Every structure is written in structure tokens, then in C-alpha cells.
Amino acid sequence: MSGFAYRRRKIASIVVLGLCASSAFVAVGVLALILGFVLLNGINYLNLDFFTHMPTPLGEPGGGVANSIVGSLLIIGVAALIGIPVGVGAGVFLSEYAGARLGNIMRFTADVLTGVPSIVVGVFVYSVVVLKMGHFSALAAGIALAIIMLPIVARSSEEMLKLVPRSQREAALALGITRWRTILSVIIPAARRGLVTGGLLAVARAGGETAPLMFTALGNRFWSLSVTGGPIDALPLRIWRYGIGPYDEWHQQAWAASFVLVLVVLAISLAARLVLTRR
Amino acid sequence: MQTDSLLDLQAPVMAYGMRVGSEPQAPVSEEEALAEGLVVRKLNAWYGSFQALREVSLLVAPERITAIIGPSGCGKSTLIRCFNRMHEVAPRARVTGQVLLRGKDIYAPATDPVLVRRRVGMVFQKPNPFPTMSIFDNVAAGLRLNGFLVRRSELADAVERSLRQAALWDEVKDKPNRPATELSGGQQQRLCIARALAVEPEVVLMDEPCSALDPVATLKIEDLMRELARNYTIVIVTHNMQQAARVSDYTAVMMMADDRAGEMIEFGPTREVFTNPRDKKTEDYITGRFG
Numbered sequence: 384m385s386g387f388a389y390r391r392r393k394i395a396s397i398v399v400l401g402l403c404a405s406s407a408f409v410a411v412g413v414l415a416l417i418l419g420f421v422l423l424n425g426i427n428y429l430n431l432d433f434f435t436h437m438p439t440p441l442g443e444p445g446g447g448v449a450n451s452i453v454g455s456l457l458i459i460g461v462a463a464l465i466g467i468p469v470g471v472g473a474g475v476f477l478s479e480y481a482g483a484r485l486g487n488i489m490r491f492t493a494d495v496l497t498g499v500p501s502i503v504v505g506v507f508v509y510s511v512v513v514l515k516m517g518h519f520s521a522l523a524a525g526i527a528l529a530i531i532m533l534p535i536v537a538r539s540s541e542e543m544l545k546l547v548p549r550s551q552r553e554a555a556l557a558l559g560i561t562r563w564r565t566i567l568s569v570i571i572p573a574a575r576r577g578l579v580t581g582g583l584l585a586v587a588r589a590g591g592e593t594a595p596l597m598f599t600a601l602g603n604r605f606w607s608l609s610v611t612g613g614p615i616d617a618l619p620l621r622i623w624r625y626g627i628g629p630y631d632e633w634h635q636q637a638w639a640a641s642f643v644l645v646l647v648v649l650a651i652s653l654a655a656r657l658v659l660t661r662r
Numbered sequence: 663m664q665t666d667s668l669l670d671l672q673a674p675v676m677a678y679g680m681r682v683g684s685e686p687q688a689p690v691s692e693e694e695a696l697a698e699g700l701v702v703r704k705l706n707a708w709y710g711s712f713q714a715l716r717e718v719s720l721l722v723a724p725e726r727i728t729a730i731i732g733p734s735g736c737g738k739s740t741l742i743r744c745f746n747r748m749h750e751v752a753p754r755a756r757v758t759g760q761v762l763l764r765g766k767d768i769y770a771p772a773t774d775p776v777l778v779r780r781r782v783g784m785v786f787q788k789p790n791p792f793p794t795m796s797i798f799d800n801v802a803a804g805l806r807l808n809g810f811l812v813r814r815s816e817l818a819d820a821v822e823r824s825l826r827q828a829a830l831w832d833e834v835k836d837k838p839n840r841p842a843t844e845l846s847g848g849q850q851q852r853l854c855i856a857r858a859l860a861v862e863p864e865v866v867l868m869d870e871p872c873s874a875l876d877p878v879a880t881l882k883i884e885d886l887m888r889e890l891a892r893n894y895t896i897v898i899v900t901h902n903m904q905q906a907a908r909v910s911d912y913t914a915v916m917m918m919a920d921d922r923a924g925e926m927i928e929f930g931p932t933r934e935v936f937t938n939p940r941d942k943k944t945e946d947y948i949t950g951r952f953g
Contacts, residue, residue, distance in 0.1 A: 550790040554854070557748055558804035558861060559780030568807050572794040 421645060425638030433639055438604050438621075441630065448640050450606050451621040454521065455647075458600060458617055459590050461525025461610060462532060466589070467582045469529070470536025471571075474578075477537065478544035479566055490541075493534035504530050505595030513599055519614040521607075524600035528592060532585040539584065543577025544570060576658055583655035587648045593619035618644045686911050686931050690721040696765045698724035699895055700745060700865060705759035707740050707749055714740045716923040718759075720914055722865070727887060727896045729910030729932065731903055733947065736916040737924020738899040739787075742867045745897065746782035747775035763864070780808065783858035787870040789850035791842035791857070798838035800853055801825060804861035820860055828856035829886050848879025852886065859890075866890065868898040872905065884909050903948055907936055915944045 422429075432447050439446030473493070477486055508527040513519055547570050555565040571578065596602075601614040602624060609615070618640055625637035695701045700722035707715040715737045722728045730738045743749040744757055747768060760767045768778045791800045801821040805812050812820065821838070825831040830852040834845070842853055851871060858866055868887070872880040887896060887909050900906050906913050913935040915928040928935055928944045939945045946952060 548790075550786060550788060551792065553748065553751065553784075553786065554790040554792065554857075555803070555807070556751060557746060557779055557784035557786075558808070558857065559776050559778075560804065560807045561776050564807045564809075568803075569792055569794075573792070575794075 418642075418645060421638055421642045425635060425640070425642045428636050428639035429642060433636075434643075437606060444632070446636070448616075448618065448621050448636070448643070450603065451616040451618045451640065452643070454600065454603070454607065454616040455590065455618045455644075457521045457608070457610065457615065458524040458528060458596070459586055461521055462528035462589050463582065463586055465525060466529035466532035466585065467536055470533050470585070471540045471578055471582075473533070473537035474540025474544060474581075475566060475571070477541040479562075479570070490538070493537050496530075496534040497538075500594075501527075501531055501592050502594035502598075505598035508595065509598035516611070519599060519601040520612065521600060521610045521615045524596050524615065524617065525610075527595035527599045528589040531592060531595065532589045535585040535588060536581055539581030540574075540578050543574045543581060546577065547573045576661075580655040580659045583651050583658065587651040587655070590651065591619060591644060591648055593623055596620050597623075618647070686723075686726070687933065689930055690723040690726075690912060692721055695721040695723055696762060698764060698864075699726075700897075701760070701762040701765075702745075703760040703762070705741070705744055705757065705761065707737070707744055708756045709752060710754040713921070713923040715744070716919065716925050718916075718924070718926045720926060720929055722895060722897055723912060724895045725891060725893065726911040727891045727898060727909055728912045728914065729906035730897065730899045730914045730916060731901065731906045731947075732916035732924070733918065733952070734901060735922070736918045738901070738916055739869050740924065741916070742784075742869055742897055742899050745865065745867055746779045746784055748779070748784065750775065780804075780861055781863055782865045782867060783861065783863035784867045784869065785851070785854050785858055785871045788874045789847055789854050791845075791850050791853050793841070793843050795842060796839045797834050797842050797845070797853065800842045801856045801860050804857060808861065821856075824856040824860040825853075827859050827890065828852045829882065829889070830856055846879070848875050848882060851875060851879070851883060855883075855886065855890075859894075863894070865895045865897065868896065870899050870901065872900070872902070880905070903936075907932060915939075915941070915947065917943055917947075 428447075432445060434447060434452065435449050436445065436447035437450055438448065473489070477489055481489060504527050508523055508530070512523040512526055516523065551569055551573055552565060555569045556562070560569075596617050596619060600617050600620060602620040603614040603616045607613065607615045622637045622640045622644065625633040625640065628634070628637075690699075692701065700720075702718060702720040702722070705715055705718040706713065718737075718741060720728075730741060732738050740749060745761055745768075749755050749757055757769060759769075761769060763778070763781060767773070768775075768782075792803060795803060798821055799806075801824050802817050805817060805820060822831060822835075825834060830849060833849060834840075834853075842850065845853060851874075855866075855871075872883050875883065884905065887898065890896060891911075898906075898910065910932045912930065913928075913932040914926055915935060916924050917927045919925050927941045928939060930940075935944065936948055939948065
């Protein structure tokens, strides 16, 4: 090999490695940048009051987002209550019962549903739930988020259930245990960690959704604990309201609320990892 | 190197160290098999369009050990999976012919495979205890998950009885609540045997139960099988001929036909199959010419 070709090859190798490495750093660094930026801008408001107090009337200093945090938890709770059981059920059907044809159709549908813009889901739930009920509610918001969680939970549970070795199914069936009992008492427990992780990741994803909430939860500056009663606040909505407002205190609170939201989502993701790797 | 002495039909007996004593010399009586054992008639099995078994007929004597031997891929496992209707768990699997359990065809139209499996237990090649359950819960699984109403004390009795039968009780009686996965491979396999025995099956199928175990654990399981044969009808698949010679009362030899379908070429009392095989292929197989 001539010296020139060799040098050329070496340089090409270094260039490609450099490009890949810097891409990787960008991908990872963005998270650090976001966290730092959000923290820096919202630091003034990040104190205990921010978590325990209600929004103050405009012009009065201080105040917090207690109602938004509680609202978010309520909405996510409703969403998880609907989305996780139905999603896991769909996953069980896909992995244990559906034949190749039906399974493929369902998987494709789920993947398409994952890709439906969340604002479309919001509009859909608005027309089907909010208009029928006559008002906005945590229930409607929960349903919207459940729809977003559904395909994620279904696909991840299917994958997790498929990881349970066939020998486990056979062991149970050979004992004369019925199919549904086998699934309930042997297969699901064996896959439980993966199922929990899938659920948590879906919750983390749904927790940050904003667009569907505009059409379903609407937002509310006041305290509300009612699931079906009326408009309710949520962290992403509060961030949006404060963020587009004209006042500097609002902007700072939007940053602080953003930090809280990122932390919550991060905590859920970390919990998911822990569940999966704990032994 | 093949020596001349191996061509002598008595040679395999010596080589395999056959049991002598009360082992049966006569063929299985069909009446006995019909009344309390298994009668297999013209069994065919398919995976999709591939025929895995062709026209297999066999009598399984009650409270005896029947070994099924043959080279890899000859349909041994498929055959015993037809005895508790596990074959049909595989996608596009299909069976024709009859398997009579105490005279009743388990493939009769109204028969529920789940009920068949409660009467015909199975132990698999690789120990497969439920990893999420304790030792106790593994043995109790069949009783609990079948919804048999058993009181706590009865359950404990059944678990102890099964573990004793499986010669595992002394090793685990102090730690019934430890995870089953903490046991060694041989212990896990005996646990699986205990789990199968707990539901009091009439027949126990063993699909190469020792192939994943070391020689010491293998010997333990073989002793255990002899012990169990006092009360249970046992069918064991093995491609270890010494094992078949050591433990079984009757031996069936299977071979693959040209189209890869499994066929039974020889069946009789173990001693006879090993010392005086009727089929040339059996002789070649047990003398180690192939397989």
C-alpha cells in the first residue's frame, strides 16, 4: 500500500470517528444544557413555597404552582389507571393470543397511533368527551393522555412478555393450568419488571404532553381536586400560560415550573431504569 | 474402532451394565395397557406440512418405565408431547390417531386438553422452575393455580409428600421460602419432578430429564425414577442408551424415515431390545454404529 493511500485512510478514519463522537456529545449534552438553562432561569422561584402555594394575584410577589402539580398528578393518575391496564391487556393479546396476521395489523395500528400528533388526540377527546360532558375535566385530560400512552404500553408489554421463555409457558400448561391462569400467574409475574418499566416510560412521556391538555383540562388558577368537576391545571399548561404572558415574574415561574416538570419526568425515567436493573 | 466382539449381540448388555432381577421379559399385555396404562394407535403428528411422526403404535405398561430412544430429530419428543396434548401448543401442529389413557382416547372430540394434562404430567429437558416463585410455591403451583380448593395444611402436606417422593425434601425442608432459582440444576430438576407429582398424575412423561445435568445428578434422578415406578407409569425420552438400559423396563426405538418423519422400528422389553434386536437398524444404533 502506498504511503498516500495509507495516510488518506487514517485521516478518513479520524474524521468519521470525530463526527460520530461529536454527534454523541451533542445528543447527551442537550439534556445537560436544558437542565442547566432551566435551573438558571427559574432559580429565583425554586423554593418550598413554589411547591406548596397557589398562584398569587398579579402584582403580588411570590406564589407557587401547588394546584398545577396536584392537577398534573391527578390527570396522570387517571391516564395511568386507564392506559396501563388496557395497554398491558393489548400487549398480552398481541404476545399470547393474536395470530401472525391479526398481530401484524394490530402492531401496525399501534405504531400509527404512536405517530398521531398529540394535538389531534386532544381535539378528538374534546369532541368526544368534553362536548358530551359539557365541561373540561381531569377525566377528559386523563383519557387523552391514556390514548397517547396506550400504544407505547401495548408495544413494550408485548416485547417484555415475549421475552418470557417458552419453557415457562410449557411448564405451566403441562401442569394442567389453564391458559389464562398461566398468563396471569406465571407469565405476567415473570415479565413484571419490564411491564412496570414500560408503564413508567409511558407515564413519563404522557406527563410532559401539553397540547392535548389545552382541549381537555383547559387550565385553572384555582384549587381543584375533582376528576369530573371542571377545568383543572397541570404543569405543562401552567408553563405555557406563564411563558406566553407579558410579565417577568410569570416568565421566571414558567422556568421554575419547567424545571420541576423535567425533574418529575427524569425521576420517573430513572425509576423505570431502577426497576429494570434491580436484582 | 469397531471390534468384532461388538458385533456379538450379547456385547451391548455387558457394555451397558443391564439390570437383572425382576425386570419383565414378556411383552406388554394390551389388556393391562388398556386398563391402566397408555395405548397408542397409529399416531401421526405434523408441524404444518411437515410430518414428524408416522403411524406410531405403542403400549405403555402401568407402573413401569418405558424408554423411547433414537437418534436426534427422530420424533421422540414429539411422540411424548402427544401423550399429554402438548404437541398442539406449537403453532399449526396437528395429530391423528389414538392415544388411549385408561382406555379413553385423549383426542376424542369433547376432551379438554387441560384436563388431560392434569392426569399426564411432564418433566422437561431443561429444569424450568417458575423463577418468581419460592420452592414451596413451585411445588404448590399445580394445586393452587388449578383452583383445587386446598387448605393451607393440606397444601403443606401435599408439598412435603411430593418433595419426599422426588427425594428433595431433606435438602430443602429448611428453606421452603427461598427462590427456586437458588437450587442447583439437579435439585431444580427434582423440584420440577415434585411439582409434576403434586397434582397426582397417572402418567409422568420425562423428556430427556437428565440431558442438562452432570453425572451425579443424573444418577440421582435415575434412582428416583426407579423409586417412582412403584406407583407411577413413566415414559422417558432419552438419547442416552446406557440410561435407557439402566432404568427402563420397556424400550421403544425410533428412527427417521427418508422423508424425516419419525417411525417406531422396534418395541419390547428393554433386555430383549438391547440383547436381541429384531431390526438391523436397532442393532446398528445400540452398538454405536451411528446416531
